Amino acid sequence: MKKLINHVDDVLAESLDGFAAAHGDIVSLGEERLFVRRRTTQPGKVALISGGGSGHEPLHAGFVGRGMLDAACPGHVFTSPTPNQMLAAAEAVETGAGVLFIVKNYSGDMMNFQLAADMLDRDHATVIVNDDVAVENSTYTTGRRGVAGTLIVEKIVGAAAERGDNLAALKTLGETVNKATASMGVALTSCTVPAAGQPTFQLGEDEMEMGVGIHGEPGRRRVKLTGADDIAAELTGAILKDLSPRRGQEVILLVNGFGGTPVLELYVMVHAVRKLLADAGVNVMRYLTGAYVTSLDMAGCSVTVTAVDGNTLTLWDAPVHTAALRWGM
Amino acid sequence: MKKLINHVDDVLAESLDGFAAAHGDIVSLGEERLFVRRRTTQPGKVALISGGGSGHEPLHAGFVGRGMLDAACPGHVFTSPTPNQMLAAAEAVETGAGVLFIVKNYSGDMMNFQLAADMLDRDHATVIVNDDVAVENSTYTTGRRGVAGTLIVEKIVGAAAERGDNLAALKTLGETVNKATASMGVALTSCTVPAAGQPTFQLGEDEMEMGVGIHGEPGRRRVKLTGADDIAAELTGAILKDLSPRRGQEVILLVNGFGGTPVLELYVMVHAVRKLLADAGVNVMRYLTGAYVTSLDMAGCSVTVTAVDGNTLTLWDAPVHTAALRWGM
Numbered sequence: 001m002k003k004l005i006n007h008v009d010d011v012l013a014e015s016l017d018g019f020a021a022a023h024g025d026i027v028s029l030g031e032e033r034l035f036v037r038r039r040t041t042q043p044g045k046v047a048l049i050s051g052g053g054s055g056h057e058p059l060h061a062g063f064v065g066r067g068m069l070d071a072a073c074p075g076h077v078f079t080s081p082t083p084n085q086m087l088a089a090a091e092a093v094e095t096g097a098g099v100l101f102i103v104k105n106y107s108g109d110m111m112n113f114q115l116a117a118d119m120l121d122r123d124h125a126t127v128i129v130n131d132d133v134a135v136e137n138s139t140y141t142t143g144r145r146g147v148a149g150t151l152i153v154e155k156i157v158g159a160a161a162e163r164g165d166n167l168a169a170l171k172t173l174g175e176t177v178n179k180a181t182a183s184m185g186v187a188l189t190s191c192t193v194p195a196a197g198q199p200t201f202q203l204g205e206d207e208m209e210m211g212v213g214i215h216g217e218p219g220r221r222r223v224k225l226t227g228a229d230d231i232a233a234e235l236t237g238a239i240l241k242d243l244s245p246r247r248g249q250e251v252i253l254l255v256n257g258f259g260g261t262p263v264l265e266l267y268v269m270v271h272a273v274r275k276l277l278a279d280a281g282v283n284v285m286r287y288l289t290g291a292y293v294t295s296l297d298m299a300g301c302s303v304t305v306t307a308v309d310g311n312t313l314t315l316w317d318a319p320v321h322t323a324a325l326r327w328g329m
Numbered sequence: 330m331k332k333l334i335n336h337v338d339d340v341l342a343e344s345l346d347g348f349a350a351a352h353g354d355i356v357s358l359g360e361e362r363l364f365v366r367r368r369t370t371q372p373g374k375v376a377l378i379s380g381g382g383s384g385h386e387p388l389h390a391g392f393v394g395r396g397m398l399d400a401a402c403p404g405h406v407f408t409s410p411t412p413n414q415m416l417a418a419a420e421a422v423e424t425g426a427g428v429l430f431i432v433k434n435y436s437g438d439m440m441n442f443q444l445a446a447d448m449l450d451r452d453h454a455t456v457i458v459n460d461d462v463a464v465e466n467s468t469y470t471t472g473r474r475g476v477a478g479t480l481i482v483e484k485i486v487g488a489a490a491e492r493g494d495n496l497a498a499l500k501t502l503g504e505t506v507n508k509a510t511a512s513m514g515v516a517l518t519s520c521t522v523p524a525a526g527q528p529t530f531q532l533g534e535d536e537m538e539m540g541v542g543i544h545g546e547p548g549r550r551r552v553k554l555t556g557a558d559d560i561a562a563e564l565t566g567a568i569l570k571d572l573s574p575r576r577g578q579e580v581i582l583l584v585n586g587f588g589g590t591p592v593l594e595l596y597v598m599v600h601a602v603r604k605l606l607a608d609a610g611v612n613v614m615r616y617l618t619g620a621y622v623t624s625l626d627m628a629g630c631s632v633t634v635t636a637v638d639g640n641t642l643t644l645w646d647a648p649v650h651t652a653a654l655r656w657g658m
Contacts, residue, residue, distance in 0.1 A: 002517040002537070004594040004630060006556040006601075014557075015593050018600030022616035057592035077593075188331040205331070227335040228343075260589045262625045263386035264344045264406075265333040271347030272335075287351035291620070296591045297628065301333060327655055 001197045003297075008194045012054050012076055019061060023323040026065040035089035036061040037071040046161045046170055047071070047093045050102040050154060051086060052109050053078040055193070056214060059293045062324030063151060068158035069102075069322075077193050077296070078215045080108030086116035090124070098123030098167040102154055102174065104146025105130040125167050127174030129153050131181045131304065133242040134211030134219045147214050148256040148293035148304045149181035152316075155325065159318035177312060182242040184235045185302030187212035188225070189260060191295045210234060214258070214295045214302075228265070232272035235303040240280055245307055247281030252288065252316060254304040259294035261301055266290065273303055285313055292324065330526045332626075337523045341383050341405055348390060352652040355394040364418035365390040366400040375490045375499055376400070376422045379431040379483060380415060381438050382407040384522070385543060388622045391653030392480060397487035398431075398651075406522050406625070407544045409437030415445035419453070427452030427496040431483055431503065433475025434459040454496050456503030458482050460510045460633065462571040463540030463548045476543050477585040477622040477633045478510035481645075484654065488647035506641060511571040513564045514631030516541035517554070518589060520624045539563060543587070543624045543631075557594075561601035564632045569609055574636055576610030581617065581645060583633040588623035590630055595619065602632055614642060621653065 005011045013033055020029045020036065027036050041047070050060045051073030060072035071089040075081035090099045099120065103113045105128050117124050130141075131149030138145055157174045165173065187209040190199035200216035203209060208231075211219025245251065255270045257263070266289050277284055285308065293302070308316065319328030334340045342362060349358045349365065356365050370376070379389045380402030389401035400418040402410035419428045428449065432442045434457050446453050459470075460478030467474055486503045494502065516538040519528035529545035532538060537560075540548025574580065584599045586592070595618050606613055614637065622631070637645065648657030 002534070002554060002628060004517070004557045004560065004590065004598055006558050006597070011593065011597060014600045015596040018596035018598070018603070018618075021603055021613075022596065022599050022618050055591070055593060057596075062592075188333070208331070225331060228333045229335050231333065259591045260626060260628075261333065262384070262588045262623060263391075263620070264340065264384060264625065267344040267347035267351065267386075268335070268340060269333050269347070270351050271343045274347070274350055289347075289351050291592070294591060296593065297589060299331060299589075299626065328658070329656075 001192050003194060005194060011194050012074065016074065026321060026323060030088055030092055034085045035071045035073045036064050037089065037093050038064055041070060041093050041095050043095045044097050045095060045164065046097045046167050047090065047095065047099045048102060048158055048161055049086065049089050049099055051081045052104050053080060055296045056293050058324035059151060063154050063322050065322035067162050067318060067320035068154055068325065077195065080106065080112045083112045083115035083119065086113055087119055090120050090122065094122050100167060100170050101126040102157065103128050104150055105143055106140045106145065107142060108140065123167055125171040127153065127171055127178065129178050131178060131183045133182045133238050134184045138213055139217040140215065145213050147183045147185065148254055148302045149183045149306065151292055152181055152252060152254065152304065152306045153177045155320065156312050156315045159315035162318065177306065180307040181304060182239040183302050183304040184238045185212050185300060186210050186231055186235065187258065187298055187300040189299040191216050191298035193296065212300065214293060216295060216298065228268045229272045232269055232276060236273050236276040239303060239305050243305060243307055245282050248283060250283045250285045250308050250313065252286045252306045252308055253277065253284045254288045256293050256302045256304060257291035258298040258300045259291055260297045260299035266301060269301055286316060330521050332523060334523060340523050341403065345403065355650060355652060359417055359421055363414045364400045364402045365393050366418065366422050367393055370399060370422050370424050372424045373426050374424060375426045375496050376419065376424065376428045377431060377487055377490055378415065378418050378428055380410045381433050382409060384625045385623050387653035388480060392483050392651050394651035396491050396647055396649035397483055397654065406524065409441045412441045412444035412448065415442055416448055419449050419451065423451050429496060429499050430455040431486065432457050433479055434472055435469045435474065436471065437469065452496055454500040456482065456500055456507065458507050460507060460512045462511045462567050463513045467542055468546040469544065474542050476512045476514065477583055477631050478512045478635065480621055481510055481581060481583065481633065481635045482506045484649065485641050485644045488644035491647065506635065509636040510633060511568040512631050512633040513567045514541050514629060515539050515560055515564065516587065516627055516629040518628040520545050520627035522625065541629065543622060545624060545627065557597045558601045561598055561605060565602050565605040568632060568634050572634060572636055574611050577612060579612045579614045579637050579642065581615045581635045581637055582606065582613045583617045585622050585631045585633060586620035587627040587629045588620055589626045589628035595630060598630055615645060
């Protein structure tokens with residue numbers, strides 16, 4: 001295992017300390033590093049809280065800040081944060097309008113966020129993200145997994161919270177955006193969890209895992225490596241089958257690197273996917289390209305498409321100021 | 330070789346097409362993809378043009394836009410662009426105030442930018458970036474290599490061009506920022522050039538290349554893999570030896586991923602480097618962390634420190650709107 005780390009047990013703490021120092025104008029760390037919070041909260045705004053296992057950076061801490069999340073709870077690598085973390089985060093950033101939890105659909109996260117919600121003595125609601133169309137049920141889930149589409153839900157709901165939407169409206173909006181979002185990924189290599197010290201799974205030199213999960217979970221099938229156009233066709237085909245967009249549908253396209261994928265290749269995928277979407281009569285209004293929801297050092301990418309309307313597109317375009325997404329301010 | 334590509338010969342063209350589509354609000358492609366240019370130029374502003382081999386994305390095309398470059402010329406992977414490209418770019422974006430070429434110190438780039446400058450019938454000047462303190466002379470250079478510090482030169486000079494500084498002033502500023510900038514990198518794995526189909530160099534499972542270049546050129550020495558703190562100490566030590574900052578010196582710190590490095594690890598490095606800088610009495614005013622000057626899929630990182638004053642820090646903070654760096658608008 002080759003990693004820029006000191007001791008395996010200290011990776012998360014040191015990384016969080018570096019993150020908090022580098023982005024001290026936006027975030028601060030909660031006590032005992034239980035959560036990353038927005039430096040300043042806004043009274044009367046619904047507090048948005050997400051979280052999950054680490055190893056997917058910049059998700060979620062990189063999306064804490066004005067126009068997006070109020071706090072993120074980082075678990076150990078690929079491990080759910082504890083209810084204690086979510087409760088501490090909620091009590092720190094809730095300002096009277098309630099808490100919306102945004103949770104990726106993994107059994108550990110679902111259970112722990114539920115426990116935290118049960119203990120929380122404030123108004124709260126939960127949006128579950130399950131955008132991955134690769135498989136029903138999986139290693140760590142009942143039902144579909146939540147993957148890169150999570151950031152789109154967090155951005156759009158974050159903007160609505162910022163403009164003053166109430167808790168019920170935000171929950172409805174989050175569920176609407178989740179339903180309008182579909183993703184699927186492919187791995188060319190495995191990731192390596194620091195504490196494990198070896199690759200999570202084995203892939204032959206000429207193989208790829210089609211439909212891989214963001215923890216290296218199995219996807220639909222293991223197949224021979226093909227070209228970018230063929231890969232794009234399978235990912236985009238599955239997404240379009242799920243979303244069934246009408247001709248002329250406006251969408252956001254996210255081509256997401258898993259951590260070990262060169263930017264040069266991500267734009268090759270953008271080129272391939274946009275041709276397919278154009279052929280399907282789908283109109284890409286906004287692009288986002290980069291490593292946003294990663295699997296440590298895994299090579300590969302995912303494609304996410306979100307169908308938008310005037311309201312959700314305006315919310316996507318609204319100003320945001322986080323470590324990983326920033327525009328309009 | 331596992332890459333998200335179609336045919337090796339089409340990688341650059343397809344990636345540029347994807348890039349131009351994704352960032353059509355900021356850039357457009359020149360004819361025959363000779364250059365990436367800012368969609369709108371500003372009459373009377375000095376035109377800033379950079380470029381170099383591809384494989385370092387988002388450098389340089391990702392830094393084209395308001396507040397930074399006017400055009401970037403992409404060569405094939407790790408290969409200089411041609412004088413023809415630079416000349417075409419200059420003629421497309423020059424608006425009467427002259428052209429400043431920003432060139433990384435590699436023999437091929439130096440020769441081709443010089444040939445273009447000789448042919449150009451407009452006022453022009455050149456700033457050479459050679460921030461890599463790892464080695465004097467190298468595989469492709471006479472003198473020090475230009476690496477990640479290039480983006481800091483491009484950002485600061487870009488902001489000064491935007492406020493209306495003239496060609497001579499921008500050349501002086503660029504040279505000043507270059508002198509105030511020092512970088513050094515480490516590789517944990519090799520990169521793989523698509524056309525080569527195999528890793529550029531071989532590293533043992535317990536080895537790293539200390540002082541590596543951004544094309545996988547040899548650095549100072551090949552050593553046993555150590556922890557992040559030890560790596561940070563060697564990189565930061567070499568940088569501080571070169572810059573000799575006074576106590577209280579204000580700096581920008583860039584921790585740059587080479588393309589295959591998880592964000593989690595980059596922030597571990599931020600944490601390690603900032604402690605060392607604090608111990609040296611150096612005051613980090615701004616942080617930038619991410620994969621900005623890459624070597625395809627190489628795992629590893631570089632550290633860059635730029636000493637700033639009130640003027641250069643203000644220029645760093647000035648609004649910028651490019652594909653890869655965006656703030657203030």
